[in-house]
Amino acid sequence: MSEEAKNGAVELIRTPVQLEYKYSAGRSASRFLRAMKEGKLIGQRCPVDGRVYFPSRGSCPQHGVPIEGEPVELSDHGTLVTFSIVRIPSDAVPLDVPFVTVQVLLDGADTILMHLLGNCELEEVHMGMRVKAVWKPKDEWEESVANILYFEPSGEPDASYDSYKEHI
Ligand SMILES: [Zn+2]
Structure with a gap:
C-alpha cells in the first residue's frame, strides 16, 4: 500500500516484515521445556555462588562457567x-x-x-x-x-x- 502526495511522489510505503526463526534449543533449554510439559519449573544452580537461574541457559552469565548440576525444581x-x-x-x-x-x-x-x-x-x-x-x-x-x-x-x-x- 502506498500513499501519494499531490505532486505524485510516493511519500509512504507500508511493507509488513515478518521473520521466522528455527533454532536448536540445546541441552538446558530442552530440559527446561520437557519439564514444562510435565508441569514442573526447573532451574539450575551456579556452582560458584549458588544462584538459581530460571530458566537456565546452561552457563552462568556472571561467572562464565557451565551450569550442569542437578536441576532445581521451583x-x-x-x-x-x-x-x-x-x-x-x-x-x-x-x-x-x-x-x-x-x-x-x-x-x-x-x-x-x-x-x-x-x-x-x-x-x-x-x-x-x-x-x-x-x-x-x-x-x-x-x-x-x-x-x-x-x-x-x-x-x-x-x-x-x-x-x-x-x-x-
Ligand atoms: Zn555464577
Missing part, C-alpha cells in the same frame, strides 16, 4: 517484583488493554520471570504481592512456558521489601 508461587500496566494497544500483542505485565521472582529462584497478571484489579497491583501460576488444563501442556496462562494473587501476606529488593 515452586509455582512467587513474589511480584515489578509491574507495568499497559494501556496502549499494539498489533503485535493480542491482548485487550489494559493488561498487566509482571516480573515474578519464583520461590527458590534468583532470576525473575516476565509474565502476565490476571484476576486482580488494577488498583490492587503492587510490588511484593504474592502470586501463583494459573496453568492451562493439563491435557494442553506442551514444551512451552505458555503452559502458564498468567499469574494471579495467591492471597499470602506480602513479601518483605528486603526479600526481593536485589531483583528490581
Whole structure:
C-alpha cells in the first residue's frame, strides 16, 4: 500500500516484515521445556555462588562457567517484583488493554520471570504481592512456558521489601 502526495511522489510505503526463526534449543533449554510439559519449573544452580537461574541457559552469565548440576525444581508461587500496566494497544500483542505485565521472582529462584497478571484489579497491583501460576488444563501442556496462562494473587501476606529488593 502506498500513499501519494499531490505532486505524485510516493511519500509512504507500508511493507509488513515478518521473520521466522528455527533454532536448536540445546541441552538446558530442552530440559527446561520437557519439564514444562510435565508441569514442573526447573532451574539450575551456579556452582560458584549458588544462584538459581530460571530458566537456565546452561552457563552462568556472571561467572562464565557451565551450569550442569542437578536441576532445581521451583515452586509455582512467587513474589511480584515489578509491574507495568499497559494501556496502549499494539498489533503485535493480542491482548485487550489494559493488561498487566509482571516480573515474578519464583520461590527458590534468583532470576525473575516476565509474565502476565490476571484476576486482580488494577488498583490492587503492587510490588511484593504474592502470586501463583494459573496453568492451562493439563491435557494442553506442551514444551512451552505458555503452559502458564498468567499469574494471579495467591492471597499470602506480602513479601518483605528486603526479600526481593536485589531483583528490581
Ligand atoms: Zn555464577
